Amino acid sequence: MSRARRALVLGAGGFLGSHLSRALLADGWSVTGVVRDATAPHVVTRLVDVLDDLRLVVGDATDPELLAPLVRDVDAVFPFAGHSGAARSLQEPFPDLVLNAGGQLAVLEELRQHNREARVVFPGSRLQYGRAATTPVREDHPQEPTSLYGLHKLIGERYHLLYHDLYAIPTCVLRISIPYGPHPDRPDRAFGVVGNLLATAARDGEIAVWGDGSQRRDYVYVDDLIDLVILAASHPAAPGQVFNAGGPVGVSIKEMAETVVRTVGRGRVIHAPWPPLEAAVETGDHVSDLSHAREMLGWQPRTHLDGGLALTWAVLQSELARTG
Numbered sequence: 001m002s003r004a005r006r007a008l009v010l011g012a013g014g015f016l017g018s019h020l021s022r023a024l025l026a027d028g029w030s031v032t033g034v035v036r037d038a039t040a041p042h043v044v045t046r047l048v049d050v051l052d053d054l055r056l057v058v059g060d061a062t063d064p065e066l067l068a069p070l071v072r073d074v075d076a077v078f079p080f081a082g083h084s085g086a087a088r089s090l091q092e093p094f095p096d097l098v099l100n101a102g103g104q105l106a107v108l109e110e111l112r113q114h115n116r117e118a119r120v121v122f123p124g125s126r127l128q129y130g131r132a133a134t135t136p137v138r139e140d141h142p143q144e145p146t147s148l149y150g151l152h153k154l155i156g157e158r159y160h161l162l163y164h165d166l167y168a169i170p171t172c173v174l175r176i177s178i179p180y181g182p183h184p185d186r187p188d189r190a191f192g193v194v195g196n197l198l199a200t201a202a203r204d205g206e207i208a209v210w211g212d213g214s215q216r217r218d219y220v221y222v223d224d225l226i227d228l229v230i231l232a233a234s235h236p237a238a239p240g241q242v243f244n245a246g247g248p249v250g251v252s253i254k255e256m257a258e259t260v261v262r263t264v265g266r267g268r269v270i271h272a273p274w275p276p277l278e279a280a281v282e283t284g285d286h287v288s289d290l291s292h293a294r295e296m297l298g299w300q301p302r303t304h305l306d307g308g309l310a311l312t313w314a315v316l317q318s319e320l321a322r323t324g
Helices: 015-026 041-047 064-071 086-091 093-114 148-167 193-202 222-232 253-264 276-281 291-297 305-323
Strands: 006-010 030-035 055-058 076-079 119-125 171-176 178-180 206-210 216-221 242-245 250-252 268-272
Touching: 006 015, 015 030, 015 041, 015 222, 030 064, 064 093, 076 093, 086 093, 086 148, 086 276, 093 119, 093 148, 119 148, 119 222, 148 171, 171 222, 178 193, 178 222, 178 305, 193 206, 193 253, 193 305, 206 253, 216 222, 216 253, 216 305, 222 242, 222 291, 242 291, 250 253, 253 268, 253 305
Parallel strands: 006 030, 006 076, 030 055, 076 119, 119 171, 171 242, 178 216, 206 268
Antiparallel strands: 216 250
16 A cells, blocks of 8 residues: 655645645645644634644744754645735835745755655745736746735745756746635735635625726635645646646626625725825736646636635634634
């Protein structure tokens, strides 16, 4: 009987890392997850149903001494620990640099020394592109980030592609659009876009749409995204490649807010002036061209916005009912 495939998930308590850990376990992987604080309420909420099966390690995902023994003998590494938020990166530039760029280099160096066979999937960002000259945005579009977050993600991507070229480490890159789904980032985080909208509507609050809200985005449901992550970790054509990872259609921010209000049955949409920091990093329309992932990996998102929001809202409702 062959052994279970072994995965290392850095940032296993985060939104994407927790969904990835759960999906890997369901797929028969043996999973080690690294978290900074295993007692944090959002970590416990996200992982409570898999804690008996997940090997949890508490520590700094950028620490070489922690990483060295963990990367040995694993089949795949998912370096999903990060510092999120375009505007936040301008306020906290050095933590953003350490996690989104330096942390990637730390992982790759340990793999170079201890395990060059492990598959790696780097979670890049649509914000690496900056303001789109054409849409939908293809992977060969110029990358001119408008924020330190986008710049540091771009540096992290370059590290991964360089280590693939120099040391044949089988790593690939996903430039992720806007992911959403159950157990989003905490409501006080400005970058948990869809989760914040749902939480605001649940309080019958005002959802502030900056400007006219006409700029389009593509939103990818977390289950669809995680399917792509796991596929990229095993598909023979993935190493050395860059793939956009977005949703099925472009939706204006105003339409997204209105769909949230319709889904929840509460809340209202208002228009507000752009906050200065948010205006500085705004990219305008961005809809991902997904043809590369579809043609090379056979992946495309299946969940449309109405269905994905309904699923996300159902989980949030049950959590609100449980916590009061």
